[in-house]
Each structure stands twice: as structure tokens, then as C-alpha cells.
Amino acid sequence: MEYVIEMLNIRKEFGNFVANDNITLQLRKGEIHALLGENGAGKSTLMNVLFGLYQPEGGEIRVRGKKVAITDPNVANELGIGMVHQHFMLVENFTVTENIILGNEPTKGGSLNISAAAKKVAELSKQYGLNVDPYAKIEDISVGMQQRVEILKTLYRGAEILIFDEPTASLTPQEIMELITIMRKLIKEGKSIILITHKLQEIMDVSDRVTVIRKGKGIGTVITSESSPEELASLMVGRQVIFKTEKGPAHPTDEVLAVKDLVVTDSRNVEKVKGLNLSVRRGEIVGIAGIDGNGQSELIEAITGLRKTKSGSVSINGKDITNKRPRQVTESGVGHIPQDRHKHGLVLDFPIGYNIALQTYYQKPLSKGGIIDYKAIDRFAEQIIEQYDVRTQGAHEPARALSGGNQQKAIIGREVERDPDLLIAALPTRGLDVGAIEFIHRRLIEQRDSGKAVLLISFELDEVMNVSDRIAVIYDGAIIDTVKPLETDEQELGLLMAGHSRKEAAAMQAEEGDDKHVQ
Amino acid sequence: GSGNDDASKDNGKKEGGGEKTSEFSVAMVTDVGGIDDKSFNQAAWKGIKEFGEANDMEKGDGGYDYLQSAGEEDYIPNLNALARRDFSLVFGVGFMMQDAMDEIASQQKDTEFAIIDAVVDQPNTASILFKEQEGSYLAGVAAALMTESKKVGFVGGMENEVIHRFESGFVAGVKAVDPEIDVDVQYAGAFDKAETGKTMANRMYSSGVDIIFHAAGGTGNGVFSEAKERKSADPDANVWVIGVDSDQYDEGAVGDTNVTLTSMLKRVDVAVEDIAKRAKEGDFPGGETHVYGLDEDGVDLADSRGAIPEEVMTKIEDYKEKIKSGEIEVPEYPEGKEPKK
Amino acid sequence: MSFLEILYFMAPVSIAYAAPLIFTALGGVFSERSGVVNIALEGLMVMGAFIGILFNLFFYDTFGSWTPWVALIAAMIVSAVFSLLHAVASITFRADQVVSGVAINMLGLAVALFLTKMIFDKGQTDFIKKAIPNFNIPVLQDIPVIGPMLFKGVYGSSILAIVAAFVAWYVIFKTPFGLRLRSVGEHPMAADTMGIHVNRIRYIAVVISGALAGIGGAIYSQTMTRDFGHATINGQGFMALAAMIFGKWHPIGAMGAAIFFGFAQALAVVGPSIPIIKEIPTGYLHALPYILTILALAGFIGKATGPKASGKPYIKGSR
Amino acid sequence: MTSMSNRMINILVPVISVILGLLVGAIVMVVSGYDPVKGYIALWNGIFGDSYAIGETIRQITPYILAGLAVAFAFRTGLFNIGVEGQLIVGWFAAVYVGAAFDLPKVIHLPLAILAGAAAGALWAFLPGLLKAKMKIHEVIVTIMMNYVALYVVNALIKTWSGGGDKTERIKETASLRSDFLASITDYSRLHYGIILALLMVVLMWFLLEKTTTGFELKAVGFNENASEYAGMKIGKNIILAMVISGAFAGLAGAMEGLGTFGNMYTRGGFTGIGFDGIAVALLGANTPLGVIFGAVLFGSLKYGALNMPNAAQIPEEIVQIVIALVIFFVACGYAIRLLLSKISKKKEAK
Numbered sequence A: 001m002e003y004v005i006e007m008l009n010i011r012k013e014f015g016n017f018v019a020n021d022n023i024t025l026q027l028r029k030g031e032i033h034a035l036l037g038e039n040g041a042g043k044s045t046l047m048n049v050l051f052g053l054y055q056p057e058g059g060e061i062r063v064r065g066k067k068v069a070i071t072d073p074n075v076a077n078e079l080g081i082g083m084v085h086q087h088f089m090l091v092e093n094f095t096v097t098e099n100i101i102l103g104n105e106p107t108k109g110g111s112l113n114i115s116a117a118a119k120k121v122a123e124l125s126k127q128y129g130l131n132v133d134p135y136a137k138i139e140d141i142s143v144g145m146q147q148r149v150e151i152l153k154t155l156y157r158g159a160e161i162l163i164f165d166e167p168t169a170s171l172t173p174q175e176i177m178e179l180i181t182i183m184r185k186l187i188k189e190g191k192s193i194i195l196i197t198h199k200l201q202e203i204m205d206v207s208d209r210v211t212v213i214r215k216g217k218g219i220g221t222v223i224t225s226e227s228s229p230e231e232l233a234s235l236m237v238g239r240q241v242i243f244k245t246e247k248g249p250a251h252p253t254d255e256v257l258a259v260k261d262l263v264v265t266d267s268r269n270v271e272k273v274k275g276l277n278l279s280v281r282r283g284e285i286v287g288i289a290g291i292d293g294n295g296q297s298e299l300i301e302a303i304t305g306l307r308k309t310k311s312g313s314v315s316i317n318g319k320d321i322t323n324k325r326p327r328q329v330t331e332s333g334v335g336h337i338p339q340d341r342h343k344h345g346l347v348l349d350f351p352i353g354y355n356i357a358l359q360t361y362y363q364k365p366l367s368k369g370g371i372i373d374y375k376a377i378d379r380f381a382e383q384i385i386e387q388y389d390v391r392t393q394g395a396h397e398p399a400r401a402l403s404g405g406n407q408q409k410a411i412i413g414r415e416v417e418r419d420p421d422l423l424i425a426a427l428p429t430r431g432l433d434v435g436a437i438e439f440i441h442r443r444l445i446e447q448r449d450s451g452k453a454v455l456l457i458s459f460e461l462d463e464v465m466n467v468s469d470r471i472a473v474i475y476d477g478a479i480i481d482t483v484k485p486l487e488t489d490e491q492e493l494g495l496l497m498a499g500h501s502r503k504e505a506a507a508m509q510a511e512e513g514d515d516k517h518v519q
Numbered sequence B: 001g002s003g004n005d006d007a008s009k010d011n012g013k014k015e016g017g018g019e020k021t022s023e024f025s026v027a028m029v030t031d032v033g034g035i036d037d038k039s040f041n042q043a044a045w046k047g048i049k050e051f052g053e054a055n056d057m058e059k060g061d062g063g064y065d066y067l068q069s070a071g072e073e074d075y076i077p078n079l080n081a082l083a084r085r086d087f088s089l090v091f092g093v094g095f096m097m098q099d100a101m102d103e104i105a106s107q108q109k110d111t112e113f114a115i116i117d118a119v120v121d122q123p124n125t126a127s128i129l130f131k132e133q134e135g136s137y138l139a140g141v142a143a144a145l146m147t148e149s150k151k152v153g154f155v156g157g158m159e160n161e162v163i164h165r166f167e168s169g170f171v172a173g174v175k176a177v178d179p180e181i182d183v184d185v186q187y188a189g190a191f192d193k194a195e196t197g198k199t200m201a202n203r204m205y206s207s208g209v210d211i212i213f214h215a216a217g218g219t220g221n222g223v224f225s226e227a228k229e230r231k232s233a234d235p236d237a238n239v240w241v242i243g244v245d246s247d248q249y250d251e252g253a254v255g256d257t258n259v260t261l262t263s264m265l266k267r268v269d270v271a272v273e274d275i276a277k278r279a280k281e282g283d284f285p286g287g288e289t290h291v292y293g294l295d296e297d298g299v300d301l302a303d304s305r306g307a308i309p310e311e312v313m314t315k316i317e318d319y320k321e322k323i324k325s326g327e328i329e330v331p332e333y334p335e336g337k338e339p340k341k
Numbered sequence C: 001m002s003f004l005e006i007l008y009f010m011a012p013v014s015i016a017y018a019a020p021l022i023f024t025a026l027g028g029v030f031s032e033r034s035g036v037v038n039i040a041l042e043g044l045m046v047m048g049a050f051i052g053i054l055f056n057l058f059f060y061d062t063f064g065s066w067t068p069w070v071a072l073i074a075a076m077i078v079s080a081v082f083s084l085l086h087a088v089a090s091i092t093f094r095a096d097q098v099v100s101g102v103a104i105n106m107l108g109l110a111v112a113l114f115l116t117k118m119i120f121d122k123g124q125t126d127f128i129k130k131a132i133p134n135f136n137i138p139v140l141q142d143i144p145v146i147g148p149m150l151f152k153g154v155y156g157s158s159i160l161a162i163v164a165a166f167v168a169w170y171v172i173f174k175t176p177f178g179l180r181l182r183s184v185g186e187h188p189m190a191a192d193t194m195g196i197h198v199n200r201i202r203y204i205a206v207v208i209s210g211a212l213a214g215i216g217g218a219i220y221s222q223t224m225t226r227d228f229g230h231a232t233i234n235g236q237g238f239m240a241l242a243a244m245i246f247g248k249w250h251p252i253g254a255m256g257a258a259i260f261f262g263f264a265q266a267l268a269v270v271g272p273s274i275p276i277i278k279e280i281p282t283g284y285l286h287a288l289p290y291i292l293t294i295l296a297l298a299g300f301i302g303k304a305t306g307p308k309a310s311g312k313p314y315i316k317g318s319r
Numbered sequence D: 001m002t003s004m005s006n007r008m009i010n011i012l013v014p015v016i017s018v019i020l021g022l023l024v025g026a027i028v029m030v031v032s033g034y035d036p037v038k039g040y041i042a043l044w045n046g047i048f049g050d051s052y053a054i055g056e057t058i059r060q061i062t063p064y065i066l067a068g069l070a071v072a073f074a075f076r077t078g079l080f081n082i083g084v085e086g087q088l089i090v091g092w093f094a095a096v097y098v099g100a101a102f103d104l105p106k107v108i109h110l111p112l113a114i115l116a117g118a119a120a121g122a123l124w125a126f127l128p129g130l131l132k133a134k135m136k137i138h139e140v141i142v143t144i145m146m147n148y149v150a151l152y153v154v155n156a157l158i159k160t161w162s163g164g165g166d167k168t169e170r171i172k173e174t175a176s177l178r179s180d181f182l183a184s185i186t187d188y189s190r191l192h193y194g195i196i197l198a199l200l201m202v203v204l205m206w207f208l209l210e211k212t213t214t215g216f217e218l219k220a221v222g223f224n225e226n227a228s229e230y231a232g233m234k235i236g237k238n239i240i241l242a243m244v245i246s247g248a249f250a251g252l253a254g255a256m257e258g259l260g261t262f263g264n265m266y267t268r269g270g271f272t273g274i275g276f277d278g279i280a281v282a283l284l285g286a287n288t289p290l291g292v293i294f295g296a297v298l299f300g301s302l303k304y305g306a307l308n309m310p311n312a313a314q315i316p317e318e319i320v321q322i323v324i325a326l327v328i329f330f331v332a333c334g335y336a337i338r339l340l341l342s343k344i345s346k347k348k349e350a351k
Ligand SMILES: Nc1ncnc2c1ncn2[C@@H]1O[C@H](COP(=O)(O)OP(=O)(O)OP(=O)(O)O)[C@@H](O)[C@H]1O
Pocket: A014, A019, A037, A038, A039, A040, A041, A042, A043, A044, A045, A046, A086, A391, A401, A402, A403, A404, A405, A406, A431, C317, C318, C319
């Protein structure tokens, strides 16, 4: 069986920190090869080495049996290696087409031939069922669409070997399904894929083999069909992992968050939340299920004071906080794990310690009379890092240097430690490994059990089903229905999220012409 | 450390008024305009060089020399440096140096100082002023007699007392010949904005002015550029510039014609040589103020190279005599611009 | 002056004033679009102004009436080479781009003045015999109103500047190079993953900015002063920087801004013959152009944000 | 071990840069036929030669420290204050005005005059800050314009105040920073107490940025406005505050000139240049308070000491300027040297 890619005993250091320690990965032609590892295990680093962004300190790379030195992404491109990066490599204010052709642009008489390029892009996107608009600006399109643009970039360059670094982390279930079909198409076309994902089910569904790494060291490669999620998880974490988070019944008491007839517009002044009503009580976790772009972001931003509301009211513990400044909101007992950790969650150039103090730096004991006590901040940070198992070289390391998962843990630690009456968790487990997910889910439930109200926004049906006590389905800016996890199933939920009423849903499920794909 | 000691030694000597190097030596400090500003700095240096060469002195210590000032903060160190190098006479050029000169003169009591364009009241300092208004008056007369459009212009750099003397003299001269002629006066606010000078000249020429007198240093370059542009576009164009400080004939060259009518000379060199000579001979006019006007050859008109016909020149000569004889008293300040205090 | 006279006067003057700024600002656009802050425009302009005069003086006999134009090319080349200093420092040596710029500004002036001293043995060069001419455009100049405003006494350099602005627009927004240039200034890592030589593009951009600033300087000295001295270029480079930002890093915008500056300057000059402005005492009138600019910004220009990666050296593999 | 060598490198880099700059400067001198040894001896003496030189050098460094702080402080909040020049000019005027117009006991007069300078600078920076905060108008262009406005408006004010004259009245003794003591120990140099104020301001900036919640917020906003807003900070307030503080530093630099070096103010034909040099000073010092001292000492010494090169070694002004520019340039290119050093030290470790 021939290997298209062989990475042998790769070693990569950052300063005196070893991110990859003798890792070996062999990719067969035509296979989907999963790369599994905890947050910070070194997956992205390994792939960046393969793509020529990092130069390894040791080991060798063979492409189709030939030893190569990938000194530059050019070289990777020439070798037919394409990569879809964990953090997208897209120029925000360029159009889809511009981003795709960048680097080898078709020209007519010296000037860009956009129309021709756009046509080719459209064809490709049709061929692989990506349906992207060649003329759309990146900053205006959904994350899922951006994802597909990244894929198109590699295809446009005729890549034979595709690297997907956590492609599904930021996708909605629908989008994930589409992506999987796309990957299958690609394999049919004779391409080979390395897939990084934390979602074991996906690995089981699509991959042929799995290479597992732990804390920078290669653990080994297993054949998917001969393995199981449980085995993979324990290989990756080095211990047993419980999947379905155990939790007792909820005992909701008095109301904490009350949203009444809320109307919110987005930055383009389009109404995104249209007269929404929502109530979260102490001792319960309310999950908001919905497809991306149905007003979730605007709802959160309105509650937390990051966006002005048009009409309606928001109150915490009966106190009206409509259009109050973010700090007033936080101080009235709201904790917020933001959806975009790089944009809102962290000051990437600050030490992780400062970031952990970002909400409380001005309060005792971290500061007195306007003077900050940095020792206290360090102590506090160390404690969070300890408790929330943030993998970092210390409180003074810049947040930027942490892996995505660990950045998220730090944020959650920061917000939960303030022990707010209402904890808003927006996509809290995006990009996290199973261990971390399990950990965070437990924290959310702890909050609930200690009599706090928790509002969970997630695109992951199983997450919503597992963690919430009540599920509020949001569609087109309004809560169209509220269901109990035990009284529904993913399919019904899916239909509700698509805007059908519960009756319709029941009807559609009854008739056996069940179409798996939810439109 | 040791540097400290010999410094205090050196200074002690000065305070103690110990005898100086027998040889007479002279030096100057430029203002921010720099040594070759085509204006008073350059003229002063010319005077010092000629004096030095005349008395076969060497450039450098014990002979003649100059120091440039990059900014106002350099005046004092520069004056001080020259005093410490035991120059017998040190010139400070420009009214901007007034305070600096005052401070140093009071410290370096046995060095002789002289300042151009300002008055410093110190026993060891001679103050040199010029009657720019007298020379400008003649420029005004010339302009008035030469203008065909009965419109003439004045472009000033920054508004200060010296430039005001140029303006007031020029206007007075024009009016003396023909009160009907109107004088278009405008200030650029700086001595280094050629583009503004050019635009102003452009405006004036477009509005019918045919002769512009500039007292604007580098800004005046723009005035010349505009005149030359018009001249080269149309050789018959009747546009003239009257130069300032030094003979600006070269600036006016356009092909084989020239737009420079004449220049108002400010003979700083004459004054400098004069004071230097007196200092060398031992009757340095310390504490006095010397005002150089037409009578002292401190100001004058440059040779017009035929641009001004003979009969006009003779008329101008008459006015010159009247001023010298004191029959005409040229106002120092433009109307409405007399200092309030 | 009547209103129309004022217009006839101000329009050409504004454009003439703008020409050097347009070229230099375009240079700024190229450099900053590629992510390299170029505060060195001033120094590059000085070089251009000096070389323009120098060449004009020495080669008048060779090129005759074409001299000023050839001089522009000479200035362009020398300033381009000179700008490599800024490129090496801020791209290869990852120097702080602003400090490097400040150093270039000091160096440019010092070198130019030093050479002037060496060659002419005085503080300023001789006067050039042949400056950039202005002329009336036949036919067009006879169009009522527009004619006298736009087509009388036009400088070749002004036409060149306006053409250059449109060419720059074409290059930056319509060619592969432009696409790469902008990508490098917005998201260098993305560009790098697409196989674009980030640093090479930036080098080229900086060199272009040098070339354009050189032309700008040479136009200024060959129209406004006709000689070169320490005060020939003073602040125009920074005004060009302002024009670039005013124009939101867009070639046409920069051109508009430069022309606006020219307009404001001209307004201050004709001020004494304009009703309201007449009232302003001269002292304060000098500040008018700059106050007008601020008002214009606050009034109808508003928000402007530069290229995202501007000012940051590109370091591989840094997150 | 490595951290040790890192600290070493951090100290070595600027030193080596300066030396390199001087070396290339020497080459320039040789090529143009001057004696670099004589030249640099003159430079050295110009800076440290005697108590007078030392006094004047310190005097020259003082405004550079403050101008550097002004630029650095703005940069730390993500703002480019290129308007220090103008803020300095208005500060100078305001300080002189208060210093001359009132009769007060020194304990009140001097502080009042200094504060006036700071306030004027702060006011001049407030407008760009406001426009940036409220309308997102780029501060660079506004501050450039404000420089010219300051220049011409102050000139006009001096005229009006002095009744058509070219300079203001001299400040009263009670408002002066100069002292007979300092003059006597430095052989009549213009060294004044401003240096102490400047150093105090260095400490103040350090304290503000590194110790206070305000500094924490300013830095956060400088790095990431979205996250700062999320964390409840007021973006607009911080931007304006940063500009105002920066302007106050600049205004103080002006006050140093007005109350220390000159004691009055002349109408100006152009800018002082201190404000623009302040940009380099700040960035050479990596926008840290201590770094600013380094940058200011470098700039101030070179600038003042250079005066002595034509004086004592007959080296023309222009060459001196070239040398200064080269030094700045090489210090800016510190990274190259850093690279070299770290390679060397790596080799050492390998052995
Ligand atoms: N440029 C860098 N500089 C310093 N440290 C880095 C850098 N890039 C990665 N690291 C460190 O190397 C380790 C591996 O990072 P990497 O991003 O490869 O992890 P990962 O497996 O992709 O994690 P995740 O699943 O969260 O994406 C992490 O501890 C991270 O902090």
C-alpha cells in the first residue's frame, strides 16, 4: 500500500517548548486519515510543518516516497498539498473569488480576469456541491461558507492531498453533514485527506485510520473500523472518559433572566431578533437550539450590552438592564463566555494571566483604589490555570501562544469564578477536545446545581440535548417552541430548528418517507 | 572630572579678565537661516571674510570663523563657544539672538559682541540696526516710476518689525511719487513657503500688478518663479520683481531676459567690516547703537543693469539725496502697524 | 476679485499645488497598502527635489526643453534606490517602520544639503534654466467657465499627476500585482499560504513609493522654487501622508485630498478679497487651510482605517 | 541561562547599534576628507567635555524625554500622536503667558505656569482624541493639521499680546525653572530643574501604565477594542484620555523651553523639531518609560554634542547631521544585530 505522505519522527520546538516530539504520520492514497489529540497536543503544529509554515527541528517528510524539504507554502502547493487552516486564511475585505485566485490569478491583457475566475470557481463549487457565491465578500458570509471557500482554494490549485484542521469545529450540524459528503466526493476523485477533529463520531463516520498524539508525542495509529470512540478517547487522554454527562433533575426556582418582546437589529440595521421572549430561572440550564444566523448572536449581544436594542426589555433578577453598558450588566450578575474568543474573549497580546483578570482587574482584591496588585492577579491566574487545567507555560505567557482549547478553558474559568447569577455560554465547547468538553459541561451543571441560571447557546444538537433542562428553539429571531430534552429527539429538534411547528414535525416523522437530510 | 577643572580654569581667567591673545580675531553666529541664506547671515560672513583677508588673518582660532545655529537653543552655546575660543569680537546675526546675546554678553564680560538687527544694552555689546525703510523707499520710488498698470505689490515673509520697515518704506516711496498707485501688500507668514509666495505673486500679477517687491527670503523664490514662468510663457509680459538684501539679478534670469528690476541692498557686510575695523583699532562702540542707512551706505539699490532707464535713475537719485539730507523722513512703521507699547 | 475671477484663479492654482502631493501620496498608498508605514515620504521628496534640480542644471545642454521631464525620471530612480534603505530596515531587519522613516527623513535632507555644499560651495543650488512649463490647452480653454478654470495655464506635471492617480488605481485594484499588494497589507500570513512572497511584494511597494515621492519632490522644486536649498521641501511629505489618509488609502481619494489642500491654500491667499474670510486677521488666516482640512474631515470624510497589517513586519510562523 | 544571555543581548543591542552608526559615520567623514577621530573627540567633548557641556546636554535632553513620553504613551494605547510638535508649541506659549502675566509667590507661580503648559498641550490633543473617539477620524492627519494651526495661531497670539512685537515678555523670576545654583555648578549653562520634572514624569508614566487600572485599560484598548468593550471598558473615554495625557506630556516639554531654556517665546518661522524627534525617541525606547530615557539621552547628546563638531573639528553641519541620522538608523535596525548576537550565543551554548 503506497503512502502519499510520510512524516517521520517530526520534532518541532517553540523556544524551549517541544510542540512535536518524534511524531510519525503516514497517509495512504485515497484514505481519510484522522489526526486526534487533546487541545495543545500539537496537531496544528504538525500540519503547519507539513504545509511549510513551520520548519521542523528534526525528522523527515516524504511525499510519494520522495524525500522533500517543504521550506515554504509554495513548495507545499507545488507538491499538491493544500490546507484548510484552523483559523481561516482569508482576506476579510476580498471577495470569494479574489481570495481563491490569489497567488495564481488568471489575466486578460495584464489585468485581472475576475469574470473568468469567477466562472471557474462557480464550476468547481458546483462539481463538489459547495454552492458559494463567487462575488460575495468574505466579511459578509457565514463561517460555513468561509470554510467552503478555504476548501475551494485548495481545489482551485488542484491539491491532491488536503489537510483539514478542525473544519467542523465552527460548523452547524447541517454544514457538517454537507462537509462530510464533500469529503467523500473528494476521496472518490482520488484525493487523500488528513482530518483533524475532536468529534469522535465524525472520525468513526468518515475516517479509515486514526493517528493519535498526546502532549506532543505520537501514541500510534489505529484502523477506525477496528476501534471505538471509547478506545480513541482513552488513547488520546490517557484515561477513561465519560460521554453522557451525568446530571440529576433540575429544581428551578425564581426567575433570573427575563427577556420581553426584544427587537434587535444587526450592524447593517436589519432586524435579527424580532420580538423575542425568554425566561431563565435559578437552578436550570436553558439551551437555545437553532441554526446559525437566526438571531442568536444579536440576542446575546443585546443581553450583555454589546449591542443596543431597538425595543423590548431585558432584566436580571427583576432589575431592568436594557441598553445598560456591558460593565453594568456584568456587575448585575451576568457571566458571558463569548462566541468569538479571539474577537471578544481575549486580548491576545496580553499575558494569559491578565486575560483571566480581564473582568475583575478593577475590583478588590486584584486592585485597591485604582492601583493594581499584579501579584494578586498572578495568584488568581495561577489558581484558575490550575483549577481549569489550562495548558500553558505560565500566567505570563501571551494568550496568543495558547492552543484554542486552552484559551477557551481560561475564559470559562474567568467567567465561572466570578460566580454570576446568570451564566451565558455561547458555543462554549467549540474546538475543544472531549476531555475539555466533558469538563466544561460538568462546570455548567455545577453552576446550575449551586442555584445559578445558565443560558447555553449551541449548534451541537447532542450538546443541547445532554446539558440543557429546557430547550428553547430559536428560528428567525423568535423562540418558536420550548421542549424538554427527554420528551424530544434530535430529528424533531432538527425539524423545529428548520421552522416547522411541533405538529408538522410529528406529522413528517410519522410518514415513513423520512428524508434524512433536513433542509 | 578633569573636564570640569580646566573649564573652571578657563572661566576663571575670563572672569578675572586676564589678558587675551594679542592678535585681533573675529567670528559670528548665524541664526537658523544658516550661513548662506542669501540674506544677512551670508552678508555678515562676507563682511567678516573680507575683513579677515584684508588683514591677512587665517580662518579658525585667532583668525576669523563662524558657527551655524540649527535652532534657537543653539544661539547661547554657539556665542559662548566663540567667546571661549577667545575671539576678540563676536557677531550675533538676527533679532532672534537678542536675548541670547544679552545673556552671554553679561557673562563673558571681556569679549566684545555685536548684534545685527537688534539692540542689546550691554557695555561690551554694539548694536547694529539698518534703515531698511530708506532703501525700500527708493525701491518704492523705482516701482512707482516704472509701473505701467499703476499697481504694485509687496510680498512679506513673517510679519516682524524688520520686515515692517521694508513695507513701510516701500509704500511711502510709491505714494511719494504718485498717491494714486495702489500697493497690494500681503504676508506669507513664513520665510520658507515658496509655493505660497508663488501663489501670491500669481494673484497679484493676475490682478494687474506689474512690479512686486519681496522681503520674504525663500518664500520670495516663489515670487521669482511666478514672474519667470510668465516671462518665459510670453516674453512681452510686463512682470518685474524687486529683490531684497543682496543683488538678486541672477534669480531673475529667464533665457536672455531678466525679471529683476533691481534689488534693495542691505549691506550687513559693510556694517560688519566697519565695526570690526573700529574694534581692531581699539574704539569698539560698546554699549552704542549704530544705525546704518543710505547715508552710511548701509542700504541702497542694486545696479538695475539697464532695466531702469537713465532719466528714472536720476529721479531716484534726487530722492536719495533728499533722504540723506534728512529732507525726507521715511516712516519706520507701516500705517496702523506701529507697536502699541 | 469677482467670484468667477476667484474661481478662475483658484482652480489652476489648487491643481498646481496638488501635483507634487498627488505623486507623493500615491507613493504612500502603495507602501501602506503593502503593510509598510512610510513616514519617510518627506525625506524621499527631498531627494527627488534635489536630484531634479541637479540633473536639470547639468543636462540642460543635452536635453534642452525636455530637461525637466528627464530630470523627473532621474529623481524617480535615485529616490527609488534611496527608499531601499527604508525597505531593508523595515522589512528585512524588522526595524520599527516609523523610526526608520524618521532616520531616512534626516538622512535625505543631510545628504542632499551636503552634496549641494560640495558641488556648489554654497547653501543652495544655482537656478535652473528650464522649469516645468505650463500652457493653455487649445480648444478646451475656450469652453466657457470650465475652460479658464481647468485648461488655462495647465502644468504638464499636473496632467501627469492626475493620470498617475488613475494608473495607480488600475494597478492596485485591477491587476494581479495589486491584488497581491493588498493581500500582503491585509493578511500577510494568508498571502504567504497562497505562495506569495510577502517580503518581495513589500520591497517592490516601498521602492515604488520612493520612485513616486521622488517625482513629487522634483515636480515641486522644478515648479515652485527652481533651485534647491534647506527649506525647499518642508512638510510637504507629511502633507502627502495626510492626503493619503484623507483619501482613505485610495489613489483617487488621495488625489482629491491633495487638490483639496491646494484649494485651501489658495483660499488663504485670495482670502483678503473674499467677504467672510476678509474679516480674519492675517495672522490667523495662515492657519485657515489646516482648519478647513479638519472641518472637512469632521464634516463629510469621517472614519478611516488603514490596512490591517500596516506597520507590522511579517514574521513566519508567529500566530 | 538563556534568559541571562537574553538580558545581556537587550543591553548589548543598542550599544552595538550606536557603535555601528558611529563607524559608518566615521567612514562618511573619511570619504569626505575629514578626521573622524578629531570629529568624535569633538563630539565627546561637546557632550561631556566640561561641566558647561554636561549642563547643556542635560538641558537639551529634558524636552526630548517629555516629547518621547508623549509619543510613547499614545502608542501604548494604539494611537500615533504625530502632533506632539504642535502641543509643545501651545504648551510653551501658555507656560510663558502665565509666567509673565501674573505676579505670584514662586511656590504658586512656577507650578501654575507648568500646569498651564500641560493643560494647553492636553487641550490641543483633546480635539484629535475626540474626533477619533466619536467619529473614528484618523488621529495622524488631524494632529498633523493641528501642528500647523498651533504654529500660526501662537505666532498670531504673540503678536497680539506683544502689541505687534516679535516676542513675548520674559517670564517673572518666580516662574523660572533656572537657578543660580545649577548655573554655578555648570559654569553658566542653562541647565534647569526641568530635568527633575521630566524624570518624575517618566516615573509617572511607568506608574500609570504598569500599576494602575487606568493603565491596564489603556493598554487593553490599544491591543483589542472589542475585547475591551466586552470587558466593560469605555473605548472612547480611553482614547480621549490617552491623547490628553500624551498632550499634557508634550505641553510640559514646551513649558521646559518656556520656563527653563528661553524664558520667553519668539514668533516662529517653523517647527522646533523636538516633537518629530520625539517619535524616534519613543520608538527607540520601545515605548517604555525607561526606554524613552535611553532614546532621549541618545538624541539629546548627539544633537547638542554635534554643535561642537564644526566648532572644534571644523566638520560641516551636514556631515554631522548624516552621522546622527545613521546612528538612529542603526539603532532602529537593532533586530539584525539581535539576530547576530543570539546566533553567537547559541553557538556558545552548543559548545
Ligand atoms: N507560534 C507558537 N509559539 C509558541 N507556542 C506555540 C506556537 N504555536 C503553538 N504553540 C504551542 O504548541 C502547542 C501545540 O499547539 P497546537 O496549536 O499545535 O495544538 P493543537 O493540537 O492544534 O490544539 P487545538 O486542538 O486546541 O488546536 C500548544 O501548547 C501551543 O501553546
